[in-house]
Amino acid sequence: MSALEVYKAIVEAQTLQLPLKQDAPIFTRNLEQRLDGRRKSERLYAPKRPREVVDFSSNDFLSISSSGLLRSAFLEEMAQHPEMDIGTAASRLLDGNSEYVENLEREIASFHGAETALMFGSGYEANISIYEVIPLPGDMIVYDELVHASIHNGIRNSRASIKKSFSHNNPTSLAATLSDLRENNEAVRLGMQTIIIAVESVYSMDGTVAPLVEFVTVLEDLFPLKNWEIVIDEAHSTGLVGKNGRGLVCALGLEDKIAIRLHTCGKGLGCTGAAVLCNATVRNTLLNYAHCIIYSTSPTFPTLAAIRAAYKMLMNGDLAERQQRLQKLIRHFYTRMYQHQAWSKAKSAEILDIPSGKDYESQPFVTQIVPLWTRNLDNHWLASNLQYANYRAWPVDYPVVPRDQGRVRLMFHADNTIEQVDGVVETIVKWINERLNVVEGQRPRKRDLQLREKF
Numbered sequence: 001m002s003a004l005e006v007y008k009a010i011v012e013a014q015t016l017q018l019p020l021k022q023d024a025p026i027f028t029r030n031l032e033q034r035l036d037g038r039r040k041s042e043r044l045y046a047p048k049r050p051r052e053v054v055d056f057s058s059n060d061f062l063s064i065s066s067s068g069l070l071r072s073a074f075l076e077e078m079a080q081h082p083e084m085d086i087g088t089a090a091s092r093l094l095d096g097n098s099e100y101v102e103n104l105e106r107e108i109a110s111f112h113g114a115e116t117a118l119m120f121g122s123g124y125e126a127n128i129s130i131y132e133v134i135p136l137p138g139d140m141i142v143y144d145e146l147v148h149a150s151i152h153n154g155i156r157n158s159r160a161s162i163k164k165s166f167s168h169n170n171p172t173s174l175a176a177t178l179s180d181l182r183e184n185n186e187a188v189r190l191g192m193q194t195i196i197i198a199v200e201s202v203y204s205m206d207g208t209v210a211p212l213v214e215f216v217t218v219l220e221d222l223f224p225l226k227n228w229e230i231v232i233d234e235a236h237s238t239g240l241v242g243k244n245g246r247g248l249v250c251a252l253g254l255e256d257k258i259a260i261r262l263h264t265c266g267k268g269l270g271c272t273g274a275a276v277l278c279n280a281t282v283r284n285t286l287l288n289y290a291h292c293i294i295y296s297t298s299p300t301f302p303t304l305a306a307i308r309a310a311y312k313m314l315m316n317g318d319l320a321e322r323q324q325r326l327q328k329l330i331r332h333f334y335t336r337m338y339q340h341q342a343w344s345k346a347k348s349a350e351i352l353d354i355p356s357g358k359d360y361e362s363q364p365f366v367t368q369i370v371p372l373w374t375r376n377l378d379n380h381w382l383a384s385n386l387q388y389a390n391y392r393a394w395p396v397d398y399p400v401v402p403r404d405q406g407r408v409r410l411m412f413h414a415d416n417t418i419e420q421v422d423g424v425v426e427t428i429v430k431w432i433n434e435r436l437n438v439v440e441g442q443r444p445r446k447r448d449l450q451l452r453e454k455f
């Protein structure tokens with residue numbers, strides 16, 4: 001499917017359906033009415049994946065899945081274990097356990113410098129489980145306002161007595177929120193209840209990196225009785241940050257300070273599933289109380305074999321060259337973009353910002369997530385220009401990003417080329433010039449309209 005065909009399908013999916021389904025049962029009409037709410041604002045998802053388009057969108061950051069590298073390693077791993085059944089046929093607590101999964105967990109825990117690991121079917125399930133199960137009544141959760149939907153959903157279901165957010169990546173805001181809690185809760189002051197801090201290492205929408213050392217300092221200063229624990233989601237740093245891609249916690253040497261780490265396998269590792277790193281007490285609690293484990297079939301052998309194959313490559317340093325290449329490509333993007341004449345015009349006209357690249361030259365690593373911040377709805381225009389030029393990148397809207405903001409999230413991959421990165425920069429520049437020509441207040445959807453006319 002070409003980019004234009006995909007775009008056409010997305011446009012067609014926005015056609016209101018309720019007027020066409022007046023004879024359908026009330027059940028269907030009510031659902032269509034809800035969907036039409038999305039269609040009216042042109043936000044109905046119509047998942048399509050243009051194959052021949054250059055990937056600046058997927059989470060296969062090291063390109064180990066798309067390049068076939070993981071497939072070869074996976075088939076080798078499968079061949080080495082002819083005794084394994086494909087399915088696990090039960091929950092982990094019944095017949096779904098195996099020496100294979102236990103060994104894999106030991107290998108993963110050892111690689112990340114953790115006491116134990118516990119596998120989940122996905123990062124989503126892992127986050128839901130962590131927050132549903134670990135905070136006990138009376139405990140408190142303090143979370144970064146930009147944490148992933150799975151963390152929000154887990155927190156919503158949690159039994160913690162107090163759930164409070166703090167400003168994104170802001171140690172001062174964290175300190176103020178914690179001081180307030182301490183002031184108003186004797187049990188916290190006396191060290192009788194735990195405060196759980198929920199953060200991510202690299203944030204999935206803005207590519208920002210948590211100031212983890214500063215957070216730990218704030219907590220140590222405020223709670224000398226050590227009744228705090230940090231839970232960190234390393235979804236976007238797994239395989240990418242730190243030595244051999246061990247993650248941010250390892251890169252900062254904070255293994256002993258962090259209670260729970262989530263490493264998802266669906267992004268840098270190119271497969272699915274997740275590993276939760278924690279001590280034996282937390283692992284046992286999750287294993288015994290997490291509904292996603294108790295009431296669900298445990299991950300199948302092919303799922304685990306793919307994870308093991310990917311981890312082996314990480315552990316052996318086989319992905320180091322890809323990790324470096326990715327860094328080079330992202331830095332090249334920032335250099336080219338920020339040097340461009342159009343960039344300063346776009347900045348001063350406030351039609352585009354790329355804050356993730358701030359100080360990129362002095363950073364030890366840059367994240368593969370490069371969001372282009374636009375005005376509300378301009379992101380659709382910019383994204384359609386990129387799609388039109390054969391680069392896959394999608395617009396992101398509220399509620400995934402704050403209301404009245406627009407983003408086009410560029411995701412960089414090890415197998416992107418310098419020429420492709422240059423092409424993306426040129427396309428953005430073309431859009432800037434187009435956008436600068438639009439009179440203030442005019443409906444900023446010119447490209448959308450042009451594309452529609454083509455069909």
Ligand SMILES: Cc1ncc(COP(=O)(O)O)c(C=O)c1O
Nearest residue numbers: 122123124148204233235264266
């Ligand atoms: C920060 C973060 N945590 C968790 C998840 C969920 O992981 P999974 O895709 O393995 O369910 C995602 C996926 O988008 C994520 O970005």
